[in-house]
Amino acid sequence: MADKTLKLEVVTPERKVLSEEITSLIVPAIEGYLGVLPNHAPLISGLEPGVVKYKMAGEYKKMAISGGFLEVVDNKVSLLANTAELPEEIDVTRALAAKERAEERLRNKVGVDIFRAEMALRRAIARLRTIGRDQH
């Protein structure tokens, strides 16, 4: 069991982010977090903004995505993310500022696109969680 692996490929419209052999994966699917282990049945799923967790060489690693798609077939996982950021690529100040801005908008509720503000907030929270800076 220990030597069973999945090939994870993360791509965004602009670049290929990651290509690794992993042993397990947790993604933010539309209806809640979803775990993928080796030998998973073929699956296509929509993804929400959130944190992707994957286990590589016995260690959990994280990555922030802002929605996208997941395809699992033949122990190959293709993650088509709208954007994807590894922890070292995340700009903390920017994420914090974005979070505050979105929260501010949601508090005022006047003349704001609530849906957009909520999505922005979720993206900001996903980034912060990826680097462990948010306690929610």
Add this chain to the structure above:
Amino acid sequence: MASVRDIKRRIRSVKNTQQITKAMEMVAAAKLRRTQGAVVAARPYAQKLKEVLSRLVASSDGLKDPLLEVREPKKIGFVVVTADRGLAGGYNANLIRTAVASMAKHRDLEIGILAIGKKARDFFRKRRYSVEGEFVGISDIPTLGEAKEITETIRTFYTEGIYDEVYLVYTEFITAMQQKPKTKKLLPIEAPVTEDSGELDYIFDPSPQIVLNNLLPLYLTNQVFSALMEAKASEHGARMTAMGSATDNAGEMIDQLTLSYNRARQAAITREISEIVGGANALQG
């Protein structure tokens, strides 16, 4: 024959022009390299997206989406992708010619244009086509944000029933020396078909319908995005080639002018000598 000074002035002016064309060539080459890198980096995503979509369509029937809806065309939209600037050889002219030819096939229908790039906008506006949207100032390496903005407009025009079909006219990048204008149907989306699709029994989470509704807008955006990138790469390629030959032509011109300059100079010296000799002879006489 032109005077020595005139020729010298010409040479200097041609040299200046050559320097400019040379610089433009090098700039275009650098930009081409970067855009090409971006095109390559974007390929895996586009490929995967296509695969997922074809599998989805193959494995479930009767899916509905506003972007798949086929209507009897009354008005069709053309998205024409050109550059903002000229000096790129036949790049803009070729593309506009192709666009006009494609429009001519639908002469009995109303046509609306969404112009990307100043050249397309100015051309169609001057000829009183109805330009219903314009996007200028696309960056040298198109960003996803720019593609999204354009896609949003296209989508609104389509889903609100203003356009019943949308075509995309852009330049396909083959090599740095070779580009081909192309017209592609953008909407309604015709799902791609691959050979191996439909063999596996996929689980769709939460449902094929919802996955499709989420996937199609991304697919559309990606089509626009890759067209923008190909167009930009072609533009840089065309400019590089055009400026390269302009530099060569200037070089040839300088060679010729230098030749006539030397001739004129020699003629002037010969004349002066014979004048001096003639004067001396007259004195001795």
